[in-house]
Amino acid sequence: MARKVNPIQDRQRRAGLEQAAYLAIFEQGYAGVTLSDIARQAGVSKGTLVYHFGSKEGLLAAVMRRFVRTIAVATRRALRQAVTPQAKLEAYVENQFYGLANTRRFYTVYLDFLAASTRDPALMQVQRAFVDETHRLDLALARLPGEAGADDRAWQLRAMVDGLSVRFLSDPDPDLERYRRLCLHGLTALLQLDERAG
Template structure:
């Protein structure tokens, strides 16, 4: 073999050996990345995937309870890996708070539509009562999961703040409507804040009782009774 050819082959072989560790490192990193990290979502997929994970978590809580589900349970229900869940939510608490936020937004939307359609203060108060009872009647899981969140709210500061804010907004809405009713002569002179608190307490109290024992009373009759108690006081 000519000397020049042997020299070139030797140089090429030396370069191959020199680059072998570097090539191996790149291959190892690429392999590690593909195994350990979820693929970045395609444009437009992220909101849909996030919503699917939240929905799966909702059903897991309804089935097993807040304290008993694992991230693996949620991953199995959503049909994704735990890595995908952690891509969208840093931890279990963030995911659970997102579920709570979704529940409250759904209730707010339902409640808002009912109140907006009502014209007078009495109709608006009845709209609040109807909206809450309808939500539970149509989807018992909704109230079951919400009740589970309330049970844990005293142990999780962010959840407690979110729950307190929820009640404050509902009291404010009811108080505003009652004040309007008093000003326009629909309702008697009263303390709107106290009646608003009583209204929320009565509705929620009946909801909780019914969730624990659906045979205790008929939900439709409970709704009618709530209307009679509140409106009977405001319009006496």
């Protein structure tokens, strides 16, 4: 007997549980979080989590799918709202480093996710889809100064963002504005070089 559920209600229920799980993962780590942690955070019983996601593994995978989907949507919206190339670049950076707590929470979980994906084929698939999607967005940015070498530039832009984010996490007293500046200047440098070379 297939579960006869109201699809809308079920989706909302799951979304709430996934959000609670996201916070629990931030606090306890992807590998260290327990169903008890998540259940406590969500204010439900462990059984409820298993009921909705089949297993802990299923829940964590759902959280990560939602996580990368959310990122992609936010990035796309940021780029769409800006008009000039320079404004697009700034919106892109602002989106990556948006609020201290938010940025820390975001990259902490992302780092966990990356580490976990190196051993979990299902997570690796999610990560690869995310890489592909973000690469398409990066490519649009990289094309602005000219067509030649855009693909390489796109990978370099992303590397700058990811690399600064990793550093941000072990910065004992992070100054978000500084990371924004480092990022913006770095991206600018990467784009201008290739412009001249191309």
